[in-house]
Amino acid sequence: MNNLTLLAIDTSTEACSVALLHQGEKTHLDELAERTHTQRILPMVDSILAQSGIGLNQVDALVFGRGPGSFTGVRVGGGIAQGLALGADLPVIAVSNLTAMAQAAYEQQQATQVITAIDARMNEVYFSQLVAEKVRSEFGEFLQWNEIIAEQVGAPTRLLEKLGELQGEWTTVGTGWAAYEALQNLGANTTITLPSAQYMLSLAVPMWYQKQTISAVEIEPVYLRNEVTWKKLPGRV
Template structure:
């Protein structure tokens, strides 16, 4: 099947776009800090133009649903919702922590990954994932299962949970949390990697099995994932 997916992510300091078309992947990653809203749409326009496509020729829109910065997650969800409404596209949400695990697999061959994103306020967004290859008629994909569910907690609490798990020394670590809170790295519970921020490029292989399984959302069903309960979200159509 000639699947075309457009992915975007603004949930962290990175501003990222990727396109799967005719089996080839195009992508662009920038450090945007507080300029996501200015950068993401021009990046989308350029990557579509480079592929000779219009938005309505895309089969589905993929977006980083969080966790990440409150503003960045809101921006990404809002942009995805607006584009999906305008072009009548289905949407596939992807975890930013899982996207970094996928990057660790593709770069390092990792099948166990501990993700930790700096959540400020002396906390991290984190999880511990185990992956295995799954074959289907549509290809071979990594399927990730949580050994520690996505959560927000203190670095010390994450260390305690990891120490209760077997063989974390075979894991790779990803995300900004390890450098933001040195006690995490000093606990020496996983192998170091240079995967600091999520990229839309690694959301595409996670979205493909969702497409084939028809696990799709429409625009009004989009829900960002903050992990902190005190943040509210209002969908564009007023729901």
């Protein structure tokens, strides 16, 4: 792993973050930039590479948060990732924003049972339920997240119905718990609310060794919503 260099970016929520794994060390930059992702992300990439004294062409792969998240944020992240990867001829590793927050819960709180919920607006949340297990491979031991509830979008009540009767200790992460009254009791102890690129690095390392990479032209942001409904303005068709 000390010879592996990964650059991660994420703009899928109001958070904007970049992280670098280089010579076995991780560095990261995180900002709240709800409407300025396009202005901030590339300077942040330049800054973190300069801090480590390397160029983009010395990176082994580009990692990006492929969603779910805000439509604009996910689209921006996919576009920036594609541009960087094409420009430097880099393979790409796409990481779920929901799983990245579960990884944060593990690294910060040693949580291995996590329920994620990001506010999706329109009275809906993006959510998943995940359990971690340690897996041994020829590349060493790593953490693998298994979905109990596959990531999806729905009303807060749908999430509660899917969860049913929870057994054991579950950690909640994401903005969705505080956003909706129906979820506030279950998510009262939520402290991790937004994804960060630094935890995407942890997920990407085993994916790299297992050759789970794609090319820049294969990048597909994950919105989970098939359509978005807008209210028609008076007089408009």
